[in-house]
Amino acid sequence: MRRALAVFTAFAAILWAALPLRFDVRGPRLGIPALLAPGEVFTTDLHLSHPGWRPALEARLERDGVSYPLELVGDHLAWNRLELDYRTPPDAPHGGYDLVLVDDSGVEHRRERSVHLLPPPAHDLRIVQLADLPTFGSGPPDGFGEGPGDAEMRQIVREINLIRPDYVLLSGDVAYVGGWFHYHKLHEHLLDLESPVICVLGNHEYKGLAGYLETMGAPRHVVDHGDLSFVSLNTGHGRDQLTASQFTWLERVMDERHDQRVIVQMHHPLFWKRKVFVRVDEMVELFADHEVPIVLSGHWHADNVFDEHGVSRTDGPDFPGTKYVTTTAAGAELHPDQSTAFESYHGYRVFELHGNQLGRYTYDGDGDGQPDTSSSHPAHRMLIEDLGDGGVRIASSWNEDLLGATVSLRSRRELVPDKGTLLRRRVQGDMILHEVRIDVPAGADFVVKLVEPRP
Amino acid sequence: MIAHLLWLQLPFVYLPLLVVGLAIYGADFEHPSGRIYLWTPLVLAVLHSLLRHFGRVLAKREVSAAVLILGAAVVAYAYRPLHMSWWDERSTSQAAHILAIGVCSVFASQLGARRVTRAGGPDATHAACAFAVLALIATGGMLYPMIALLALAPLMAAGAAVDDEAPDAPRAERPATRFGGWRRYAVLLAGIELSLPLWDFQTDPRWALFLGLGLLGVAAGVVLAARRPLFAVLLPAFATVWTVAAAFDSAQTVCPMHALLVGAGTGWLLRPLFEARAVKDEPASLAWCTPVWIVGILLGYVLAANRSIMGLRLLFWLPLLIPLLGVFRNAPSRPSGSDSRPTT
Numbered sequence: 001m002r003r004a005l006a007v008f009t010a011f012a013a014i015l016w017a018a019l020p021l022r023f024d025v026r027g028p029r030l031g032i033p034a035l036l037a038p039g040e041v042f043t044t045d046l047h048l049s050h051p052g053w054r055p056a057l058e059a060r061l062e063r064d065g066v067s068y069p070l071e072l073v074g075d076h077l078a079w080n081r082l083e084l085d086y087r088t089p090p091d092a093p094h095g096g097y098d099l100v101l102v103d104d105s106g107v108e109h110r111r112e113r114s115v116h117l118l119p120p121p122a123h124d125l126r127i128v129q130l131a132d133l134p135t136f137g138s139g140p141p142d143g144f145g146e147g148p149g150d151a152e153m154r155q156i157v158r159e160i161n162l163i164r165p166d167y168v169l170l171s172g173d174v175a176y177v178g179g180w181f182h183y184h185k186l187h188e189h190l191l192d193l194e195s196p197v198i199c200v201l202g203n204h205e206y207k208g209l210a211g212y213l214e215t216m217g218a219p220r221h222v223v224d225h226g227d228l229s230f231v232s233l234n235t236g237h238g239r240d241q242l243t244a245s246q247f248t249w250l251e252r253v254m255d256e257r258h259d260q261r262v263i264v265q266m267h268h269p270l271f272w273k274r275k276v277f278v279r280v281d282e283m284v285e286l287f288a289d290h291e292v293p294i295v296l297s298g299h300w301h302a303d304n305v306f307d308e309h310g311v312s313r314t315d316g317p318d319f320p321g322t323k324y325v326t327t328t329a330a331g332a333e334l335h336p337d338q339s340t341a342f343e344s345y346h347g348y349r350v351f352e353l354h355g356n357q358l359g360r361y362t363y364d365g366d367g368d369g370q371p372d373t374s375s376s377h378p379a380h381r382m383l384i385e386d387l388g389d390g391g392v393r394i395a396s397s398w399n400e401d402l403l404g405a406t407v408s409l410r411s412r413r414e415l416v417p418d419k420g421t422l423l424r425r426r427v428q429g430d431m432i433l434h435e436v437r438i439d440v441p442a443g444a445d446f447v448v449k450l451v452e453p454r455p
Numbered sequence: 456m457i458a459h460l461l462w463l464q465l466p467f468v469y470l471p472l473l474v475v476g477l478a479i480y481g482a483d484f485e486h487p488s489g490r491i492y493l494w495t496p497l498v499l500a501v502l503h504s505l506l507r508h509f510g511r512v513l514a515k516r517e518v519s520a521a522v523l524i525l526g527a528a529v530v531a532y533a534y535r536p537l538h539m540s541w542w543d544e545r546s547t548s549q550a551a552h553i554l555a556i557g558v559c560s561v562f563a564s565q566l567g568a569r570r571v572t573r574a575g576g577p578d579a580t581h582a583a584c585a586f587a588v589l590a591l592i593a594t595g596g597m598l599y600p601m602i603a604l605l606a607l608a609p610l611m612a613a614g615a616a617v618d619d620e621a622p623d624a625p626r627a628e629r630p631a632t633r634f635g636g637w638r639r640y641a642v643l644l645a646g647i648e649l650s651l652p653l654w655d656f657q658t659d660p661r662w663a664l665f666l667g668l669g670l671l672g673v674a675a676g677v678v679l680a681a682r683r684p685l686f687a688v689l690l691p692a693f694a695t696v697w698t699v700a701a702a703f704d705s706a707q708t709v710c711p712m713h714a715l716l717v718g719a720g721t722g723w724l725l726r727p728l729f730e731a732r733a734v735k736d737e738p739a740s741l742a743w744c745t746p747v748w749i750v751g752i753l754l755g756y757v758l759a760a761n762r763s764i765m766g767l768r769l770l771f772w773l774p775l776l777i778p779l780l781g782v783f784r785n786a787p788s789r790p791s792g793s794d795s796r797p798t799t
Contacts, residue, residue, distance in 0.1 A: 010609030013531040016606055017538045026538055049539050051598060080598045107617075180486065207656070208486070210480050219658060238760035243655045244706035 004208045018050040021234065023082070025101060028114040030190055031170065031199030031216035034099075037223035038117045039090035041073055044099065046082040056104045061097035061115055064428045068092045092117055093426070096196060107407050112187075116196040120226040121166070121261075122202025123355055126404075128195070130348035131171035131202065131267065131298020136185035144181045153189045156348065158165050159386045161194050162394070162440070163350060164406035165223075168195045170332025171298045175212070176332055182210035191348075194406075198223050200232035202267030202299065220246055222253050229257045233266035241277045242266075250283070254290050261356045262292050269297040271310040271396055272339075278291025284308050287322050293358040294323045294351065301329035302339035305362070305374040313341055317362045325349065325361065341375040342366045349376040367399040390415060390450030392420050394440055402440040403452045407448055409434045415450035457617050458583035459577065460610050461567025462553075466602050467561040467673075468589050469690040470496075471666055474752050475653050476553055490552035496749070500558045515572070523615035526559040530608040533559075537601040556604050562799040563611050565754050579677055579729040586674035586722070593670055596663025603663070638724055639747045644771060645721040646751020647758065651708035654759040667709050671719035677729060678720020687723060694720030694780050702769045705759070 027045040028034040034042035044059070051174050054077060059070040074085035096116045101109040136151030160168060168188075177183030201219055204210040213219070219234035231253055254262065268276045270283060287295060288308055299332045300350075305313050306324040313319055327349040328334065328341070336344035342365035349416050352359030365375035381397035390411040398403065409417060416422060420438030427433075434450060477492050481652035506513070533552035571577050572715055592606040679686035694716045701707040728744065758768055 007609075009527055013527070013534075013605055013608035016531050017535050017602075022539060047539065192693030210486075210488070213658060237657065238654070243660070244709045245655050245659070247706070248709075396716075 004020065020049075021053050021055065022049045022318040023047060023103075023109075025099070025109050028099065028215065029111055029217035030113050030187065032218060032221045032223060033096075033113070033224060034115045035118055035196055036088065036115075037120055038092045038094070039086055041087045042115065044084045044101070046084065047050075048080045048082055049050075052077070054082060057084070060087065060100050060102075061092065061117075062100050062110075063095055063097045064288060066396055066427075067100075068097070077364070078332040079420045080273045081168045083201050087383070088115070088117060093116055094426075095426075096194070098228065107267050113191055113197075116165075118196070123272055123295065124359075125167075125228070125353040126163070126165045126350065126351065127167050127169060127263070128163060128165040128329040128348055128350050129169040129171055129265065129296045129327055130160075131327055132173045132301050132329035132332040133170075133176065133186070135176045135182070136178070136189070138183045139177075144184060147185075148188070150185060152346075152380070153194070156330055157189055157192045159379060159382045162382060162384055162405045162407060164404075165195050165350070165404065167230070168193055168197045169230065169263070169265050169296060170197060170199040171265045171327070172200055173204040173298060173332065174199060174202070174216075175208065176204050177207065179208055180211040183208065183215040187215050194408075198230045198265075200231060200265055200267065201236055203236040206236055216404055220249065222257075224257075227260055228383070229260045229262045231262055231264045232298070233268045235268040235276050242279050242283070247279050247282065249375065251286065254286055258290065259381050262290055262352070263294060263296070263353075264292055265299060267295040268299050270295065270324055271306045272304070274299060279302055281412040282383060284310075284322075292322050293353065293355060293356055293360065293401070294325060296349070297324070297326045298329070300326050300338045301332055301335040302337075302344065303328050303341035303374040303376050304328065304339060306308055308425060314342060316362075317371055317373055323358060325374070330379060332449070340373060341400070343375070343378075344370050345378045346380065347376040347378045363398075364400045386442055387449070389449065390434075392449070393445070393447045394438075396440050396441050396443060398440075400442050405438055405440050407436050407438055409436060409450050410449065411450050414453075417452045419446070419448050456584045456587070457610070457613050458567045458570035458574070458579045459566065459581045459589060461614050462571055463564075463567070463576075463585050464589060464610060465515050465560045465564035466576040466748055467586070467670055468593055468666075469557060469607070469654060470604060470745070471593075471650075471752060472601060473553065473557065474650065474749070474756065475600075475662065476550075478654065478657060478756060482614040487547045488550035491547070491554055493552075495554045495557055498554065499561050500746075501731045502561050503565070506561065510565055510569075513562075513566055514569050519569075520615040521534045524568065526562055527615070530559050530604065530611065534601065534605040538599055538602065553601075553602060556607065556663050559611065560607060563607065563614065566614065577729045578679060578736070579726060581730040582725075583674045583677040583722075585671050585675065588632070588668045590670035590674060594663055594667030596666070598661040600663065609773040609795075611634070638727075639743055641724050641746055642721065642755070643751040644698075645717055645724070646748045646753075646765050647755035647768060647771065648717040649714060649721075650752040650755030651701075651705070651759055652714060653752070654756050655709050665709070665711065665714040666712040669721075672715040672718020672720075673725065674723035675715075676719035676724075677726050678722075679719070680723040680726045681730075690716070690719045690723045702766065703774060715716055724756065774780070 025044065026047050026049040028042065033331050036042050045298050047431035061068040061070060068089045070088065072089060073087045076083040094117050096113040099111040099114045134151045134152040135377065136147060136153065138145030138147045175186050199216050201212050223230045233242060233250065234246060235242055266289065270280050304326045305317065307313055307319055308321040328345065328347050329344055330348055334344045349361065351361035360371055362371040363375040363377045364370060365372045383393065383395035387393055387394040390409045391410055393406050394407065406423065410433055412431060414425060414432055415434065417434060417436040420436040423435040423437050425434050426434050436448060438448060473495060513522060533555040536549055537552060592603045595602045649669045653662045656662035676690055679690060697713055697716050701713055707713055758764055
């Protein structure tokens with residue numbers, strides 16, 4: 001009788017913990033998105049409260065209030081992990097979508113902007129990287145209020161949306177103080193970015209790791225898009241290092257992608273001071289073997305560029321081998337003593353990829369018509385002001401032209417822009433969003449507005 | 456075996472999981488959860504001490520059964536929000552739940568220890584079986600990181616149902632082992648080594664596999680050290696060699712063989728503890744062993760987190776050379792340890 005009671009208690013305890021049956025959507029996520037073309041298949045990773053259980057789910061993509069149902073084409077159950085393969089609608093327009101899973105009791109599980117339908121990666125790509133963001137929120141006790149960092153971040157988001165890169169990389173220290181509300185605010189800001197965001201944590205995320213994991217997902221990951229792969233490494237673990245298990249993972253990931261174009265980001269630089277302490281030589285060798293064009297970091301709040309021998313290059317940005325690049329802080333305190341740039345400022349790095357060759361990746365800080373050795377692009381020097389009535393003023397204080405920018409103009413009906421080329425229109429609620437491709441010359445100050453189409 | 460399970464779950468399952476939680480939450484000082492995690496070890500240490508000295512009322516059969524049933528219910532209730540989302544925005548309550556389970560774990564451990572004492576002292580076979588079961592429980596963390604805490608509920612229920620366990624041999628005739636200083640030191644080293652995979656994987660629950668392998672190694676070490684004199688020499692020798700090698704290349708600390716061997720070496724060290732008869736109200740010297748073990752785990756975290764002092768692990772091994780040489784010389788004839796001494 002007593003033993004039966006013990007056995008009953010054991011089963012009751014397990015059932016109590018596992019019921020009601022529930023699941024978490026582990027991936028994709030905002031910072032680890034699924035990138036694919038319309039009509040292709042992506043995998044959703046579920047963590048189940050009870051091993052062996054298969055929840056009945058309806059899945060859809062949502063954007064601008066429009067739903068696109070997903071077709072389940074396969075699944076794989078392994079103990080308490082269920083992978084569901086969904087085919088995206090071939091007719092869905094390009095852009096970022098919320099993944100919505102609805103269980104049989106009608107409860108919605110939403111992963112915002114976690115799926116991006118895109119054309120296959122082009123030969124020529126433009127990518128923006130930023131790290132060491134401003135401090136969001138108003139701080140305790142009401143951290144969710146507006147703080148000065150929020151205004152800075154909104155401006156940076158507007159600038160990046162104007163640049164309209166193919167991808168945005170966030171290389172750590174994304175919420176500097178680490179409280180939960182910082183990640184909540186970060187999530188809000190990132191939802192305003194038009195491009196897919198790929199995020200990795202930095203050392204400061206360990207002040208509030210729970211918040212980061214819940215908001216952004218896994219500490220290390222790889223995001224594939226066609227022949228392009230983004231490998232994001234967690235170097236904030238412990239005191240600035242890459243763990244043994246993570247290096248084993250990195251080796252496997254790189255081997256599996258030997259014929260891919262690979263971009264690597266990690267918060268800590270590999271060279272000089274305040275760097276990754278361990279396995280530096282092994283990583284450099286690995287990246288050289290796989291012809292990685294660029295390894296991106298933050299952490300120093302300063303611009304610097306190293307070659308694969310660990311030499312800080314001051315003779316120009318063009319040299320053979322992998323470029324190890326640290327980018328200035330996007331909003332955190334600057335450390336000019338560690339910078340080799342012409343000037344220290346808050347900013348982000350805009351770089352181009354041509355095939356597997358790194359194109360331009362530095363800014364013309366001194367205005368001599370040539371890209372500098374290490375300068376990243378300055379933030380807050382590109383005014384984008386919404387004038388209402390479908391007009392936007394753009395005032396550039398950059399020293400160089402921004403070619404192929406994209407500006408979004410809103411109106412209640414279909415119009416045409418007075419400058420640039422109309423790329424597409426999107427319905428957003430009761431407004432129509434007009435995306436216009438336009439060049440922004442250095443020092444330009446002009447207004448783009450929507451006008452009636454000519455007969 | 457149930458009493459041994461109740462006794463040993465605190466140092467070998469609950470406290471390592473607490474350290475993992477401490478590493479993830481403990482740095483979030485702005486959040487109450489971080490502060491709760493930091494206070495938990497101290498609260499449990501004080502409670503443990505109070506129960507050791509003033510907990511005789513727990514020895515009554517009805518009281519212990521009631522405490523264990525109540526504890527099982529509290530554990531099942533407190534574990535539920537930890538099952539799926541170990542980390543989420545309600546982590547304050549989660550940290551409080553970890554503390555509540557810790558209180559139950561301390562009560563269960565004390566009750567188990569008193570039962571083992573009442574039966575005449577610990578038993579090596581039962582202890583080995585208990586370590587094997589704890590290994591299985593710990594490995595479950597690969598599926599759900601904290602599920603090993605839930606296992607405490609059925610353990611406590613079983614403890615309420617099954618009171619005493621009969622000794623395999625008359626334990627009163629066994630020696631009272633003084634768990635000597637260098638053995639404690641070696642347990643500290645085992646804590647350092649077995650914590651390294653916990654530190655390395657951290658948010659990746661594969662650390663549970665290494666904790667399970669370590670405990671399986673302890674079970675094997677306890678058994679093999681007595682039955683095959685050869686193993687009494689080989690186990691600590693292999694564990695030492697592997698650990699020194701791992702100090703030069705820390706990648707080996709995440710090799711399953713490392714956890715298994717260090718566990719086996721620890722089992723060999725603990726063997727005398729399970730062959731001795733009870734001293735006062737405590738089975739041998741676990742009261743010393745537990746804090747040393749946990750300090751070892753914490754120290755391992757600190758050393759691993761600060762790569763520049765990781766090499767200190769080698770220095771920590773140096774003082775063991777002299778006693779190890781002595782043990783190797785004596786081990787085949789006296790597998791229960793050189794510092795065992797007859798009861799006076």
